[in-house]
Amino acid sequence: MSQNLQYPPRFYCVYLLRSIAKTNSFYIGSTPDPYRRLRQHNGELAAGGADRTKKNGFRPWQMTLVVYGFPSKISALQFEHAWHHAYQTRHIPDKKRIGTKSSSRSVHIKIANLKLLLSAQAFGRMGLRVAIFQKAIYDIWVMNRYNVAVAESVHLKLDFEESQQKLIEGGNYDQIKTFVKSLEKEEDDYFEKSLEELEQNEARECCVCHTVVDQFQDVLGFCASKDCHTLYHVQCWAEEMTKGLVSEPLSDSVLPLTPVKGKCVKCLKVNWWWPVVKNSMRLHRHFTEIGRSCIEN
Structure with missing residues (x-):
């Protein structure tokens, strides 16, 4: 994936x-x-x-x-x-x-x-x-x-x-x-918060599927609320947000069933989906580079 x-x-x-x-x-x-x-x-x-x-x-x-x-x-x-x-x-x-x-x-x-x-x-x-x-x-x-x-x-x-x-x-x-x-500062703050949340989360379980996440393999999502520490698999969170929605064919740039926004399962605060995904991709690239560096050394 x-x-x-x-x-x-x-x-x-x-x-x-x-x-x-x-x-x-x-x-x-x-x-x-x-x-x-x-x-x-x-x-x-x-x-x-x-x-x-x-x-x-x-x-x-x-x-x-x-x-x-x-x-x-x-x-x-x-x-x-x-x-x-x-x-x-x-x-x-x-x-x-x-x-x-x-x-x-x-x-x-x-x-x-x-x-x-x-x-x-x-x-x-x-x-x-x-x-x-x-x-x-x-x-x-x-x-x-x-x-x-x-x-x-x-x-x-x-x-x-x-x-x-x-x-x-x-x-x-x-x-x-x-x-x-x-905008760059907002994204940087969100990214740093996510790294800190992952480091402090001993269980490292997805809030939806309750399985342990792997930051080097999985695409991870974090609630953007400053006071919330909830961790997700992005795919699990997307499926949770889109429950009950009818899938429609969209452009090639968008997945067939993509949330626009949705609530965090724990704190119930609304998260806009695109900033969540963008942050998740940045985290994935960050950990991919770390993993590649470890293999090379």
């Missing part, structure tokens, strides 16, 4: 740029490094960028929104492509489609189609998250001109840029860098 695991990227997002000079101009892209990518779009780095964002009079650009939590680069690129081509993508049914190719420049339509994609069958079970960095974009999200319901699984994070002078001078670089670093 553990030999063919695909480790997720540390971070990969789909983003929405807005021209500070021409506020009705937007650009959709994807990247594992939004800080570097924004600098490319604004011409601060010679290599990279996109032809459309290089046009005279459009720079500087601000990164106003990012969608993140993708299990792979491929799934992020699929989402980016679908958002670019929302007027024809298979991920939005014809009866729900909003806008045409010529009208898709409207930011109200872009946000409406974003909401539709977040609820789409292929992406809805990924537990994707959205961070909004500009209040004007958040106001459009809340206004919801096309009355698109947002999936309950979507976690919204707000982080507005207070200094407009920074936006006049250039992109919101510090804001993006701080945002990514905060």
